[in-house]
Amino acid sequence: MDLPRSFTIRESSHRILNPFTPEKLATLGAAIGLRPGATVLDLCCGKGELLCTWSRDHGIAGTGVDISTVFLAAARERAAELGVGERVRFTHGDASTYVAGEPVDVAACVGATWIGGGTAGTVALLERSLRPGGTMLIGEVFWRAEPPSQEAVEACHATSRDDFGTLPGLFEVFDGLGYDVVEMVLADEDSWDRYYAAQWRNLRTWLDANPDDELAPELRAELSREPMRYVRFRRHLLGWGVFALMKR
Numbered sequence: 001m002d003l004p005r006s007f008t009i010r011e012s013s014h015r016i017l018n019p020f021t022p023e024k025l026a027t028l029g030a031a032i033g034l035r036p037g038a039t040v041l042d043l044c045c046g047k048g049e050l051l052c053t054w055s056r057d058h059g060i061a062g063t064g065v066d067i068s069t070v071f072l073a074a075a076r077e078r079a080a081e082l083g084v085g086e087r088v089r090f091t092h093g094d095a096s097t098y099v100a101g102e103p104v105d106v107a108a109c110v111g112a113t114w115i116g117g118g119t120a121g122t123v124a125l126l127e128r129s130l131r132p133g134g135t136m137l138i139g140e141v142f143w144r145a146e147p148p149s150q151e152a153v154e155a156c157h158a159t160s161r162d163d164f165g166t167l168p169g170l171f172e173v174f175d176g177l178g179y180d181v182v183e184m185v186l187a188d189e190d191s192w193d194r195y196y197a198a199q200w201r202n203l204r205t206w207l208d209a210n211p212d213d214e215l216a217p218e219l220r221a222e223l224s225r226e227p228m229r230y231v232r233f234r235r236h237l238l239g240w241g242v243f244a245l246m247k248r
């Protein structure tokens with residue numbers, strides 16, 4: 001079980017695999033009041049930047065779970081680079097069934113709520129690992145504005161307008177699940193650019209170096225198509241944020 005290679009090519013230069021800058025990630029870590037020794041579970045941890053930098057900055061201990069062996073190797077390298085390899089560990093596996101051995105102080109799934117079949121299912125999954133009174137972090141996408149056409153919907157990687165909610169709609173979901181939203185940090189257009197525009201350069205660099213690779217035609221087509229779709233639709237239509245939740 002591993003992530004398709006196209007993802008690791010597209011996100012080769014990224015440390016954060018979401019529309020968050022290092023500053024926004026640090027803002028979130030500071031905002032939720034992490035204490036030294038607090039335990040954090042990060043499902044779909046990617047390259048582990050959340051755990052590694054929060055361990056460096058706040059002294060947390062944590063476990064990251066991800067399906068990508070390439071991203072996990074980068075996560076372990078980053079942990080060693082930041083001197084936190086003793087406090088954070090990374091596990092290869094399917095996060096959709098992962099439950100922590102001991103309840104954790106913070107349970108996170110940042111930008112991968114498909115593992116629970118959507119927001120509510122991911123909240124239920126994280127709940128199984130979270131201690132009473134702990135903080136849950138959900139990174140989720142939402143519409144900032146009504147998509148004007150099916151073309152716009154598909155440019156935002158949705159199949160239907162109803163695939164995503166609105167920001168108030170997300171708050172209603174959290175409320176209905178019995179959670180208070182106690183903090184949030186939202187992406188903005190500049191942080192979306194750091195996520196998407198950086199992918200175009202990664203694709204172009206890789207295509208120049210690997211013109212005969214079997215993935216080259218597909219990734220060439222993507223690079224020809226996606227930047228325009230992004231500036232026409234995704235950049236102003238799609239919102240994204242990480243929401244900190246506490247059970248009432």
Ligand SMILES: C[S@@+](CC[C@H](N)C(=O)[O-])C[C@H]1O[C@@H](n2cnc3c(N)ncnc32)[C@H](O)[C@@H]1O
Nearest residue numbers: 016017018044045046066067068094095110111
């Ligand atoms: C959008 S990235 C977010 C990564 C990370 N949370 C971050 O913000 O940098 C989604 C991640 O989910 C991982 N993933 C996808 N399906 C998974 C699964 N079933 N189990 C574990 N990881 C999965 C991918 O490998 C990828 O690292």
